[in-house]
Amino acid sequence: MPEPVSKVRLCLLGYVALSTYATGSSAISVEASAARKAASALIESVERSQALFGEKAAAISQLRALAIECNHENWDGYGATMIDPRAIFNAEAIVRALPIGVPLPEFAPEPDGSVSLDWIQSRTRQFSLSVGRSQRLAYAWLDGTDRGHAVATFDGSTIPPRVIEGILAIVKNGHSAIGTF
Amino acid sequence: MATLPSGLSDSVSDEEDLARFLTQSSHFTATLVKPAAFLPSPRDRETSVSRHGSEPREELWAIGLSAAGARNLYAAAIFKAQIVRAAQLEVVADEPPPRHAVIGGWPWDEADPELQKAKQKEIAAVIASQADLLRR
Numbered sequence: 001m002p003e004p005v006s007k008v009r010l011c012l013l014g015y016v017a018l019s020t021y022a023t024g025s026s027a028i029s030v031e032a033s034a035a036r037k038a039a040s041a042l043i044e045s046v047e048r049s050q051a052l053f054g055e056k057a058a059a060i061s062q063l064r065a066l067a068i069e070c071n072h073e074n075w076d077g078y079g080a081t082m083i084d085p086r087a088i089f090n091a092e093a094i095v096r097a098l099p100i101g102v103p104l105p106e107f108a109p110e111p112d113g114s115v116s117l118d119w120i121q122s123r124t125r126q127f128s129l130s131v132g133r134s135q136r137l138a139y140a141w142l143d144g145t146d147r148g149h150a151v152a153t154f155d156g157s158t159i160p161p162r163v164i165e166g167i168l169a170i171v172k173n174g175h176s177a178i179g180t181f
Numbered sequence: 182m183a184t185l186p187s188g189l190s191d192s193v194s195d196e197e198d199l200a201r202f203l204t205q206s207s208h209f210t211a212t213l214v215k216p217a218a219f220l221p222s223p224r225d226r227e228t229s230v231s232r233h234g235s236e237p238r239e240e241l242w243a244i245g246l247s248a249a250g251a252r253n254l255y256a257a258a259i260f261k262a263q264i265v266r267a268a269q270l271e272v273v274a275d276e277p278p279p280r281h282a283v284i285g286g287w288p289w290d291e292a293d294p295e296l297q298k299a300k301q302k303e304i305a306a307v308i309a310s311q312a313d314l315l316r317r
Contacts, residue, residue, distance in 0.1 A: 066207060069205075070205075075205075076204055076205060076222075076252075077204055077248065077249060077250055077252050078222045078224075078228075078229050079222040079223065079224030079225065080222060080223070081223055106207070106210065106215070107207060108205070108207045108208055108215050108217035108218075109205060109207065109208075109217065110217050110220055111220050111221065111222050111223055112220070112223045112298070114298070116215065116216065116217040116302075118215055118216070118217075120210060120213060120215065122213075123213060123310040123311075124310055126216075126306060126310070128215075128216050128217075128302050128305075128306055130295075130298050130299070130302055132294075132295070132298070134295065136295040137295070138295045138296070138297075138298035138299035138302060139299060139302065140216070140299055140300075140302035140303035140305075140306050141303075141306070142306050142307065142310055147303060147306070147307065148303065149299035149300055149302060149303040150299060151293075151295045151296050151299050
């Protein structure tokens with residue numbers, strides 16, 4: 001019985017063909033040249049998406065590992081609440097929603113069952129976002145001698161602009177510890 | 182001023198070193214302690230610490246292992262009591278166990294838990310930024 005051709009294999013075949021076309025040099029007409037440029041742009045976009053997805057998938061795996069590690073009461077020995085599955089769900093949504101150009105955070109469990117997403121550049125340059133069961137996000141930052149805190153609402157798909165601005169203000173002179181796009 | 186069973190004064194001085202034992206590897210980076218390591222327990226609204234500095238090291242880890250129980254003890258954050266008070270929190274002796282103390286006075290607002298958390302995070306970040314990480 002012949003093996004069914006999967007969608008993945010079809011995509012792969014299409015990608016290989018497109019890639020070969022994009023890097024080929026036999027096209028000489030204006031139209032062929034334009035098509036080759038478009039193919040190159042598409043390839044670049046696909047590869048960038050794959051790189052992005054890979055980094056985010058790794059971050060999401062870390063979050064899930066944290067959820068398992070802290071899936072019981074008193075995980076810290078000081079009376080902490082177990083990590084709320086909704087906090088993990090919301091944190092994953094935030095990771096997925098991070099725009100290109102914003103580094104991925106580090107993660108840490110918090111004693112009230114929330115997850116902290118941290119962008120730490122140095123002792124005095126850090127941005128810490130708390131993700132809990134609700135869609136209201138508590139955050140705080142240190143930026144040299146400046147510091148502050150605030151709350152913003154996450155709609156599940158778009159991170160509030162002032163949160164993004166806050167993160168970028170901290171990381172603009174360097175990179176976070178996990179990864180950068 | 183009274184003396185506690187540990188031999189320490191019942192009053193924590195500003196110059197005293199405090200240790201927060203870290204049983205989560207995600208509570209610190211290669212060189213720094215993260216704010217989450219200092220957030221208060223929802224059970225008693227306090228952060229538990231020990232009145233001990235980085236030396237003698239063997240004694241520090243012995244206290245830490247006792248506090249950690251069955252959990253892994255990865256590191257300790259060492260900081261002065263003065264840092265806590267400068268952040269508008271209080272630190273008081275709380276024995277037993279010997280050398281135990283608690284950081285209290287964290288902002289608490291049942292009506293707006295996220296705003297309460299944001300305030301706590303800012304304070305925790307200030308303390309973390311002045312703490313030294315001591316890996317085991």
